[in-house]
Amino acid sequence: MADQLLEKVRDAFEGQIDxxxxxxxxxLTTVLLGAAGIIAFIVGFFTQDIYKTxxxxxxxxALAFVAVVPPWPFYNxxxxxxLPPHNAISGLxxxxxGRKVN
Amino acid sequence: MHSTLVRAQNVFGLFTTVAFCVATxxxxxxxxxxxxxxxxxxxxxxxxxxxxxxxxxxKKEEYAxxxxxxxxDLSSLFNWNTKQVFLYITATYPSLKASEPPSQVIIxxxxxxxxxxxxxxxxxxxxxPKNSKTRSKTTSLSPYxxxxxxxxxxxxxxxxxxxxxxxxxxxxxxxxxxxxxxPWVGALTWINWQDVGAWKGLKGGKSDIFTFxxxxxxxxxxxxxxxxxxxxxxxx
Numbered sequence: 308m309a310d311q312l313l314e315k316v317r318d319a320f321e322g323q324i325d326x327x328x329x330x331x332x333x334x335l336t337t338v339l340l341g342a343a344g345i346i347a348f349i350v351g352f353f354t355q356d357i358y359k360t361x362x363x364x365x366x367x368x369a370l371a372f373v374a375v376v377p378p379w380p381f382y383n384x385x386x387x388x389x390l391p392p393h394n395a396i397s398g399l400x401x402x403x404x405g406r407k408v409n
Numbered sequence: 410m411h412s413t414l415v416r417a418q419n420v421f422g423l424f425t426t427v428a429f430c431v432a433t434x435x436x437x438x439x440x441x442x443x444x445x446x447x448x449x450x451x452x453x454x455x456x457x458x459x460x461x462x463x464x465x466x467x468k469k470e471e472y473a474x475x476x477x478x479x480x481x482d483l484s485s486l487f488n489w490n491t492k493q494v495f496l497y498i499t500a501t502y503p504s505l506k507a508s509e510p511p512s513q514v515i516i517x518x519x520x521x522x523x524x525x526x527x528x529x530x531x532x533x534x535x536x537x538p539k540n541s542k543t544r545s546k547t548t549s550l551s552p553y554x555x556x557x558x559x560x561x562x563x564x565x566x567x568x569x570x571x572x573x574x575x576x577x578x579x580x581x582x583x584x585x586x587x588x589x590x591x592p593w594v595g596a597l598t599w600i601n602w603q604d605v606g607a608w609k610g611l612k613g614g615k616s617d618i619f620t621f622x623x624x625x626x627x628x629x630x631x632x633x634x635x636x637x638x639x640x641x642x643x644x645x
Binding site for chain 2: 320321322323324328329332333336337340341343344347348351352355356357358360364368371372375376377378
């Protein structure tokens, strides 16, 4: 019981996502942060207000953190389908020094 | 990007890169912001008196006390990346030996904040013009836009002396304006006399040549700026 609970906590903490989710997270990080930087500079430059640059940049970064860091459900839509488990030992034919080993 | 920790590290790592790139862009954007500062300094009055560097000193030195007029329009130094401009006036005079470089001493300075700088007690508060009708001592706002200065018969903040202790009858003294633009991000820039790209050199900014006169009696009031102005930069 305690082990299962611990497992759940660990899963939530690790927040693993599938391979497609990782690709999406990578893309989102680049796009969000890049766009935040570019927009922050342009807005600040044309309004001649450096505080706008600062806050837009920090806001965009906060948004990127919220969007990417937690294991949102849309990162786990393409879960890996593992091959079905089978009893490995029964089907095996191992010979050691000409004798069958079970 | 498989786990929370790795994603957090990745986002933060890219954030530092983006922040550095934006900061670089801001620092470089200053170069295309045109500057055309102009200023005129006039000597109003100069006196040399003998005095002691401090109360218990045995040594007497000569101190020059220079009053001046300053009309400056430095508003083009204030762009979106300017935090403050440190403005100063130096008195420059040749050394006694020709082989030594001339002496340069600051007689007055001021920290001019930009509109984006938060309030600080050391910021310069421009005095109200004498003929203005709205004279209020309580206002902490400059009567002129940032970078515009109109001082008449201004007392020096610092009385100056020489290494040798002798200042009277020294010739070829000139008052010069100087500044240091301190940006939010990027490089500090000092006064430029030549045109550099979009930045025009300072027009004017030097007084006529004058001579330090003979010493006066020592009981002459030096009249150096006192009060909040005179105490700036000293520990409370």
